[in-house]
Amino acid sequence: xxxxxxxYDSTHTIYASKLHRDLHFQLIxxxxxxYISTPDAVVLDYxxxxxxxxxxxAEACGKLILAxxxxxxxxxxxxxxxxxxxxxxxSLQDLREMEEGSVDLAIMNSVAQYMTPDELDAAxxxxxxxxxxxxxxxxxxxxxxxVGMLRDVLxxxxxxxxxxxxxxxxxxxxxxxxxxxxxxxxRVGLQRYSEAEITAKLATGGFSASRARVNIGHNPxxxxxxxxxx
Numbered sequence: 168x169x170x171x172x173x174x175y176d177s178t179h180t181i182y183a184s185k186l187h188r189d190l191h192f193q194l195i196x197x198x199x200x201x202y203i204s205t206p207d208a209v210v211l212d213y214x215x216x217x218x219x220x221x222x223x224x225a226e227a228c229g230k231l232i233l234a235x236x237x238x239x240x241x242x243x244x245x246x247x248x249x250x251x252x253x254x255x256x257x258s259l260q261d262l263r264e265m266e267e268g269s270v271d272l273a274i275m276n277s278v279a280q281y282m283t284p285d286e287l288d289a290a291x292x293x294x295x296x297x298x299x300x301x302x303x304x305x306x307x308x309x310x311x312x313x314v315g316m317l318r319d320v321l322x323x324x325x326x327x328x329x330x331x332x333x334x335x336x337x338x339x340x341x342x343x344x345x346x347x348x349x350x351x352x353x354r355v356g357l358q359r360y361s362e363a364e365i366t367a368k369l370a371t372g373g374f375s376a377s378r379a380r381v382n383i384g385h386n387p388x389x390x391x392x393x394x395x396x397x
Contacts, residue, residue, distance in 0.1 A: 168236070170355050171281040174348065175216065176237035181348060183323075183339025186332045189219065191385070196220035198383040199274050200227045202305050202393075208271040213294060214259070214278040218244060225253040232270070234259055262293055270297040276307035276383050276391075280357040284368070287358070291372035298396055304374060307383035307391040310359040314388045322386040362390060369394050 175181075182188035200223065203210060207229035212218060215233045217240060225231040233248070234257045235241040241256060248254040257265075273294045279287055294304055320340060327336035360368065362378055369376040369392065376394035383391050 168282050168286050170351060172237045174351055176239040181343065183327065184332055184335040186330070187327070187335065187339070188217075190326075190330050190332075192217065192219040193223075195276060195384055196223045198307075199224050199276070199305075202272055202274070202303070203227050205229075205271070209269060211262075211270045211273040211294070211297065213262075213273060213275045213290065215244075215274075216240065216277075221248065221254060222251065225251060228272075229253070230255065232257055232265075234262055259290075259293075262297065265297055267296050268299050268302075270294075271299055271302050273298060273302070273304045274307070275304065278308075279306065279365075280308075280310045280359070282358060284358065287368065288372060291369065291374065295373050295396060300396060302396065304369075304376075304394040305379075305383070305391065306365070306369070306376075306394060307389075308386065309365055309390040309392065310357055311388065311390060312359045312361055318388040319386065322388060326385040365390070365392060370397065373397050 182191065199210075199212070206227065209230045209232070210224065210228045211232045211234060212221070212224070213234050215221070215235050218233050221231060221233060231254045233244055233254060235244060236259045241258060244256045248256065275290065275294070282290065298304065323336055323340070324333065327333045366376050373396060374394035375397045376392045379391040379393055381391070382389045
């Protein structure tokens with residue numbers, strides 16, 4: 168995962184425009200809010216990234232913990248949300264020091280593809296220890312083995328067309344094809360799991376899980392799972 172952490176900690180071009188970036192985070196926040204069951208819930212966003220719309224999520228819960236491995240991104244999160252009494256920023260290592268059984272909802276969205284299988288197992292173990300007995304893990308944006316990059320491109324173009332940044336999206340796709348992201352994706356690769364594989368992996372980690380009807384975010388060809396401690 169270290170190569171991907173370094174990439175997202177750099178000045179990257181993964182978003183086609185500011186509008187694309189803002190809409191992306193707004194949609195993620197809306198979908199996360201849909202999983203918050205009570206206004207006093209403690210929510211953990213594991214490897215949250217820039218989390219530009221985290222304030223909206225924080226308004227819907229009692230406490231939001233943004234856990235981010237990239238030091239540069241984490242520094243920006245700390246500066247951005249310093250005034251908030253509901254948001255706390257942590258490193259992934261800090262999670263090991265948190266009280267067990269203190270989290271109602273853990274979100275891990277668009278992260279598993281960047282982790283080795285062993286790293287994902289370790290993350291599941293950490294999250295399982297932090298969840299309350301009735302807590303839930305929402306594992307979103309899981310890439311499927313039979314779905315290739317073409318579907319990712321189509322999903323982005325449909326999203327762009329719906330929100331009127333299609334020209335920027337097309338230019339962004341060309342830029343991405345020539346960027347470090349494309350090279351890194353070719354060299355390191357992304358982890359993909361079938362529904363049966365990720366359900367079995369969660370079961371090995373001590374969870375019972377089922378696939379959600381709709382994926383978090385704009386890509387309908389990826390999968391989201393809701394898991395509880397078994």
